[in-house]
Amino acid sequence: MTTSTERTHARPNAGARAFVDRVARVRELGIVVALLALFGITGAVNPAFLSPASIRDILLNSAIIATLAVGQTLVVVTRNVDLSVSSVVGISAFGGALILADHPQIPIPVVIAGCVVLGAACGAINGLLVGVARVPALVATLGTLYAFRGVDYAWAGGRQVNAADMPQGFLRLGSADVLGVPLPALVALTVLLAVGWVMRNLPQGRELYAIGSSPDAAVLAGIGVRKRVLTAFVVSGALAGLAGVMWAARFGTVDATVATGKELDVIAAVVVGGVAIFGGSGTVYGAALGALLLSGITSALAVLRVDALAQTAINGALILAAIILDRLLAIRVAKALRKRRYRDAR
Amino acid sequence: MLALREVSKSFGAVRALREVSLDLVPGEAHALAGENGAGKSTLVKILSGVHRPDRGTLLLDDRPIEFHGPADAQAAGVAVIYQEPTLFPDLSVTENIFMGRQPRRSFGRLDRRAMRTRAVELFSRLGVPLDPDQPTRGLSIADQQLVEIAKALSRDARVLVMDEPTAALSGNEVERLFGVAGSLREQGCAVLFVSHRLDEMFSLCQRVTTLRDGAWVATDVIADITPDDLVRRMVGRDLATLFPKTDTSPGEVALRVERLTREGVFTDVSFEVRSGEIVALAGLVGAGRSEVARAVFGIDRWDAGRVHVAGRPLRAGSPTAAMAAGVALVPEDRRQQGLVMDLSIERNIGLTGLRWGLVSRGAERARATDWAIRLQVKYAHLTDAVTVLSGGNQQKVVLAKWLAREPRVLIVDEPTRGIDVGTKAEVHRLLSELAGQGLAVLMISSELPEVLGMADRVLVMHEGRLVADIPRAEATEERVLAAATGRAA
Numbered sequence: 011m012t013t014s015t016e017r018t019h020a021r022p023n024a025g026a027r028a029f030v031d032r033v034a035r036v037r038e039l040g041i042v043v044a045l046l047a048l049f050g051i052t053g054a055v056n057p058a059f060l061s062p063a064s065i066r067d068i069l070l071n072s073a074i075i076a077t078l079a080v081g082q083t084l085v086v087v088t089r090n091v092d093l094s095v096s097s098v099v100g101i102s103a104f105g106g107a108l109i110l111a112d113h114p115q116i117p118i119p120v121v122i123a124g125c126v127v128l129g130a131a132c133g134a135i136n137g138l139l140v141g142v143a144r145v146p147a148l149v150a151t152l153g154t155l156y157a158f159r160g161v162d163y164a165w166a167g168g169r170q171v172n173a174a175d176m177p178q179g180f181l182r183l184g185s186a187d188v189l190g191v192p193l194p195a196l197v198a199l200t201v202l203l204a205v206g207w208v209m210r211n212l213p214q215g216r217e218l219y220a221i222g223s224s225p226d227a228a229v230l231a232g233i234g235v236r237k238r239v240l241t242a243f244v245v246s247g248a249l250a251g252l253a254g255v256m257w258a259a260r261f262g263t264v265d266a267t268v269a270t271g272k273e274l275d276v277i278a279a280v281v282v283g284g285v286a287i288f289g290g291s292g293t294v295y296g297a298a299l300g301a302l303l304l305s306g307i308t309s310a311l312a313v314l315r316v317d318a319l320a321q322t323a324i325n326g327a328l329i330l331a332a333i334i335l336d337r338l339l340a341i342r343v344a345k346a347l348r349k350r351r352y353r354d355a356r
Numbered sequence: 357m358l359a360l361r362e363v364s365k366s367f368g369a370v371r372a373l374r375e376v377s378l379d380l381v382p383g384e385a386h387a388l389a390g391e392n393g394a395g396k397s398t399l400v401k402i403l404s405g406v407h408r409p410d411r412g413t414l415l416l417d418d419r420p421i422e423f424h425g426p427a428d429a430q431a432a433g434v435a436v437i438y439q440e441p442t443l444f445p446d447l448s449v450t451e452n453i454f455m456g457r458q459p460r461r462s463f464g465r466l467d468r469r470a471m472r473t474r475a476v477e478l479f480s481r482l483g484v485p486l487d488p489d490q491p492t493r494g495l496s497i498a499d500q501q502l503v504e505i506a507k508a509l510s511r512d513a514r515v516l517v518m519d520e521p522t523a524a525l526s527g528n529e530v531e532r533l534f535g536v537a538g539s540l541r542e543q544g545c546a547v548l549f550v551s552h553r554l555d556e557m558f559s560l561c562q563r564v565t566t567l568r569d570g571a572w573v574a575t576d577v578i579a580d581i582t583p584d585d586l587v588r589r590m591v592g593r594d595l596a597t598l599f600p601k602t603d604t605s606p607g608e609v610a611l612r613v614e615r616l617t618r619e620g621v622f623t624d625v626s627f628e629v630r631s632g633e634i635v636a637l638a639g640l641v642g643a644g645r646s647e648v649a650r651a652v653f654g655i656d657r658w659d660a661g662r663v664h665v666a667g668r669p670l671r672a673g674s675p676t677a678a679m680a681a682g683v684a685l686v687p688e689d690r691r692q693q694g695l696v697m698d699l700s701i702e703r704n705i706g707l708t709g710l711r712w713g714l715v716s717r718g719a720e721r722a723r724a725t726d727w728a729i730r731l732q733v734k735y736a737h738l739t740d741a742v743t744v745l746s747g748g749n750q751q752k753v754v755l756a757k758w759l760a761r762e763p764r765v766l767i768v769d770e771p772t773r774g775i776d777v778g779t780k781a782e783v784h785r786l787l788s789e790l791a792g793q794g795l796a797v798l799m800i801s802s803e804l805p806e807v808l809g810m811a812d813r814v815l816v817m818h819e820g821r822l823v824a825d826i827p828r829a830e831a832t833e834e835r836v837l838a839a840a841t842g843r844a845a
Contacts, residue, residue, distance in 0.1 A: 211465045213458050216447070220455050223444035230406065230442045231456040232427030290446035 038284055038296040040335065045303050052310040059313045066192055068302070068309050070185075070260065073194035074099075074253045075272070076301035079279040080198075080205050081249035083297040084242040086280055087209075089222040089289030090140055090147035092243060095250045095276055097158035098132045099269040102254025104166055107264040111175035118180050126251040132158055133247015137240035155273065159266075166266035173262030184259030194256045198298070201249060206294045218242060222289025278329050279304050304328075357382050357546045358403070358434065358515045363412030365398055367744065372398040374571045375412065380515055380546040385537065387557040387578070388550045389590055390567035396550050397439075399567070400519045403548070404436040405429030427456070435513030439520040441500035445493035450475040452492055453507045478506040483532055498529055505533060509540075516540055517548045534560050554583045566590055606630035606812065608666070610796035611683070611765045613652060616661035621647045622820040625661070629765065634787060634797040636811030638804070639840045643817040645800045646688055649767045653685040654678040666764055682764030686754050686771060688800075701728065701745070702738040705756045727756035731786060748779030755786065766790065769800045784810055804833050816840050 053060040078095050085092040102125040109121055132154070139150035173181060186193045209215035221228040221235050228235050258264050283300025285292025307328060311321045362375040373395045380386055390396050401407045402414070405423030413420045416432055423429045429436075443452050450471050459467040459474075475488040484502050492500060501521060508516055521533060537560065541547050549561055557564060558578055566573040566589040573589050611629040616622065622644035629635045637645045651658045657673040664670065665681040678685075702724035724738050731752045735745060742750055751771065758766065771787065772780040787810065791797050801807050807814055814831045816824040816839035824839035 211463075213456075213460075213464070213466060216451060216455065216458070216466065219447060220444045220451075223446040224442065227442035227444055230404070230426050230436075230438070232425065232430050233456055234427075286446070290444065 038293060038299060040339070041283060041296060041299045041303055045299065045306065048303065048306050048310055052313060056313050059310060062190075064309065064313075066187075068306050069195040070192045071309065072302045072305035073192070073198040074256050074260070075275055075279055075305060076198045076298040077201055077249050077253045077256065078272070078276040079283065079297040079301045080202055080294045081246035082276050082280050083283075083285050083292065083294045084205070084209075084218060085147070085246045086277075086285050086287060087218050087222045087289055087292060088239050088242050089225065090239065090242070091151060091277065091287075092133075092136060092147070092246045093151040093273050093277075094132065094136060094154040094158055095246065095253075096269045096272040097155050097162065098129050098247055098250035099254045099257055099272065100266065101132070101158050101162040101165070102126075102129050102251040103258040103264050103268045104162055104171070104254075104266055106255050107171040107176060107258040108165075108169075110177060110180055110258075111171050114177055118177065118183075121180075122252075122255050125255045126248050129251020129254065130244050130248035133244040133250070134240070136247065137243030140243060141236040141239035159270070163266045168266075170263065170265040171258075176258070176262065180259055181262055184256065184262070194260060197252070197256065201252070202294055202298045205245075209294060214238070214241075219290055222286075223291070275304065276301075278325075281333060282329055357417060358432075359415040359418075360399070360402070360409075361413045361415060363399075363402060363409040363414070365402065365407060365409050372570050373402070373409075373567075374569075376567065376570075376572045378565055378572075378575075380548055382514075382544045382546050383541055384563060385541050385547040385549055385561040387561035387564040388548060388567065389554075389557065389564055389586055390573075394567040394590070395570040396567060397519065398570075400436065400438075400517055400548075400550060403429065403434055403515070403517055405434070430456070430511065433511070433514035434517065435508035435511045435515070436517040437501070437504045437508050437519065437521045441504050443492045443500055443503060446491060448489050448491055449486060449495075449503055450488040452503055453478065453510050457511075474510065475506065478509055481509070482506060482536060484529075502529070505536065509536070513540075513545060515546045515548070517550075519550045521551075530556070554586060557586075558583065606633040607794060609664075610666055611652070611798065612664040612667075613648075614662045614664070616648065616651060616658050616663065618647065618651055618656060618658045621656075622651075622817070625817075625822050627815055627822060627825065629796040629798050631764070631794045631796045632791055633812045634791045634799055634810055636807040636814045637798060637800045637817060638802075638807050638814055638836050639817035640802075643840070644820040645817050646769050648817070649685060649769055649798070649800060652678070653683055653767060655685075679761070682762075684758035684761060684763035684766050686751075686758055686766070686768045688769040688773065699742065700739045701733070701735055701742055701753055704742050704753055705760055723760050724756070727760050728753075731756050731759075732782065748783075751779070751783065755783070759790070763795070765796045765798065767798045767800075770802065771799060772801075772803070772806060780806075804836060807831075807836065808833065 049060065058064060078099070082092055082095060105128060106121050106125040109116060109124070110118070136147075136151055136154055139145045139154070140147045143150075183193055188196055209218070217228070217233045217238055220231065220233060221238055225235065254268075257268055261268075279301035280292075280297045281287055281300070282303060283292065283296035283298070285297055285300075304325065307325060308321060311324060312318075316324065358380045360376060360378040362377055363373055364371070364375055365373040376395070376399060378386075378388075378399070388396050388399065398407065402409055402423075405426045405428050408423070414423065415421065421432065423432070444455065447455070450468075453475050454471050459470045461467045472488055479486050479488070479502075482502060482505065484499075486495075486499060486502060492503060495503070505521070516537065518537070534556075537547055537549070547561075549557065551557055561578055563575060564578055564581075564586065565575045566586065568590060576585075576589075608631055609628050610631040613628070614626050616625045625644075625648055627635070637648070639645050647656065650656045652663055652670075654671070654673050654675040654677060662669060663672075665678075665683055668681065670681055670683075671677040702721055705724040705727055721738065727733075728735065728738065733745075733749050733752045733756065735749065742753055745753065755768075755771075766787075768787070772783050784806070787797055787799065799807075799810060801810075808831055811831070812828050814824070814826045814828075814836055815822055816826070816836055818840055824835070826835055826839075
């Protein structure tokens with residue numbers, strides 16, 4: 011018990027060591043700093059950015075992407091990727107809206123549950139392809155990205171569901187406030203906290219990290235790799251189904267093209283949030299903060315009157331910057347660990 | 357306690373194990389001996405539940421048992437320490453130890469405190485001060501191996517299988533590991549110990565089973581046999597056949613290196629290799645031997661000096677020019693530099709034959725078959741990936757790849773590292789034959805017996821300089837070592 015702790019404290023540069031450890035373990039700190047800088051600087055230039063209405067907007071905008079990013083993190087942590095999320099959002103949003111419009115007698119909670127189950131089923135298809143049939147995730151989910159969207163188009167047949175067709179009670183869910191916080195943001199927060207708790211405290215969560223960290227070692231440790239990977243995809247799909255409901259409730263007008271292209275925003279949020287794209291490390295909190303940061307940047311650029319066309323480029327540059335920063339930190343930490351090893355060897 | 361009965365296992369057409377039986381008894385350390393490719397690793401993987409035998413049975417406490425996966429074997433009390441650590445680099449040392457069977461609290465939560473306490477206990481029992489909260493990414497191989505050992509200990513294993521655990525450990529660490537293994541054995545644990553180091557088998561184990569070519573050869577009580585007996589069982593012939601260098605009369609100068617210098621790496625290196633001659637380049641690790649070879653072959657540039665191949669100057673810094681002039685380099689690290697591991701055997705052999713990036717499939721195959729036969733590579737199909745071959749056979753494929761070009765000068769860097777005794781002799785025979793056919797061979801080797809047995813002349817490097825050029829007749833272990841360590845030759 012004492013040997014290792016004494017050893018740590020006895021080091022003359024325990025401070026540097028502690029810093030290295032902290033950075034190695036809490037990558038999310040960087041994003042928090044970036045968020046504070048974003049709000050500080052933009053707020054200083056234009057105080058309207060910090061008004062309650064503006065903050066509420068940012069929370070609403072990031073809620074859907076954050077929910078998706080949480081699901082995506084589970085998949086990415088296992089060294090896979092789920093590109094199909096945007097199509098699952100699309101099919102769930104359209105399906106839910108259509109049923110609400112055509113069959114108003116069905117209770118809203120049942121429709122919501124149905125959308126989540128639909129998403130989970132889509133996720134199960136991905137999970138079976140990747141976890142059981144061993145198709146590389148990039149290829150499998152690229153295929154289902156088009157396949158699910160195709161089903162969506164076929165189902166819609168060019169139809170569009172308008173806000174007027176849907177029950178008011180449902181649409182209110184998309185903009186209602188609870189204790190001053192928009193409901194979708196609360197839902198995203200609840201999802202985040204629940205999944206975050208599981209990932210940290212339950213063996214099932216830790217096993218996802220183990221699988222992504224070293225798939226071969228995971229097999230040797232007796233972890234049911236296929237089952238876990240399948241589960242990760244199912245959860246990602248279910249959360250995409252939930253995000254589809256949030257989309258329909260928030261925007262009201264739904265057709266078959268909903269959320270097209272959003273999968274890249276989600277992956278960007280995950281990567282910016284410090285989740286290693288090759289699996290094994292990163293947290294759902296980081297991914298959610300990444301989603302918040304990206305939508306915050308979009309709002310900030312609008313407030314700062316940056317040309318809309320330039321915004322995409324700036325977003326891209328920021329993603330690259332985040333990744334480069336992450337790499338630099340990783341290299342620094344690796345170097346420090348290596349040095350430490352030499353010192354300890356002596 | 358745990359036993360194998362006439363177990364067989366094949367991978368494709370390669371029969372890795374043929375009707376092997378083995379008994380592990382409580383309180384006994386059992387050694388498993390055999391050359392590379394003899395089937396030791398396959399046997400370990402059957403015990404650990406990674407592979408399932410094609411035929412034969414596993415007995416646990418005299419009852420047949422089937423392992424459907426590593427989890428089953430673990431549940432049966434089998435703990436395995438693999439040759440290469442199987443850790444999760446992103447997770448902490450503690451999490452690595454308990455992954456798959458963590459202690460729980462209410463709601464199924466992990467009991468982190470209990471895990472940490474037990475990890476600290478394990479490390480104090482092992483006598484190593486490892487930080488249980490550190491991620492394993494930064495750990496040295498030796499420390500990673502210690503984590504593996506702690507993992508095995510934490511399982512309260514009844515059967516401890518160690519697959520070459522000492523390869524990366526220093527003397528102290530080996531002793532400590534043996535101490536732990538010994539005390540486990542005294543507590544009634546059965547130990548299976550796989551190693552290439554005979555002295556370790558003899559100091560740790562009571563019985564030894566020898567495998568050769570996947571088949572059981574003998575099971576002996578260690579006290580009744582000598583290391584020489586064991587080697588004979590492993591190889592199936594006497595060691596005297598090693599290093600069969602035939603005498604040749606050297607011909608023209610094939611490779612002449614004049615005052616070659618690369619700043620900070622080697623200085624003023626001059627030597628000649630004649631065709632039909634095997635010249636060894638000896639020296640300690642880091643003396644600059646491989647660097648000279650890399651420079652001659654054009655991988656690295658040199659700052660001063662000249663290289664002539666068959667009397668014509670060689671352009672610096674161009675492997676293409678070196679290859680065109682007839683120089684071939686078989687690098688030290690065959691996995692990283694010598695082979696494309698996922699490509700097939702024939703593709704690998706054909707690789708250096710690329711002309712403007714094109715190959716003729718038929719010619720490639722004919723050439724691959726020809727060389728595979730001449731070098732006696734053991735394979736199932738030429739289209740198999742190189743990864744499935746044993747280390748010795750991989751080395752033969754690398755050799756085949758270069759020999760297929762019919763080079764004038766062959767540079768081999770540690771040609772027999774990590775290769776078992778039998779294949780080693782074959783590689784030696786091959787080099788010797790090639791020299792007999794007029795090839796000039798420059799052999800970098802850290803194994804003195806190999807250097808002394810094979811070389812017509814021994815060049816010795818020390819700290820980047822060539823310090824001695826000793827003819828075969830005068831080369832002794834003492835002289836080479838003296839020169840290599842910088843004492844006057």
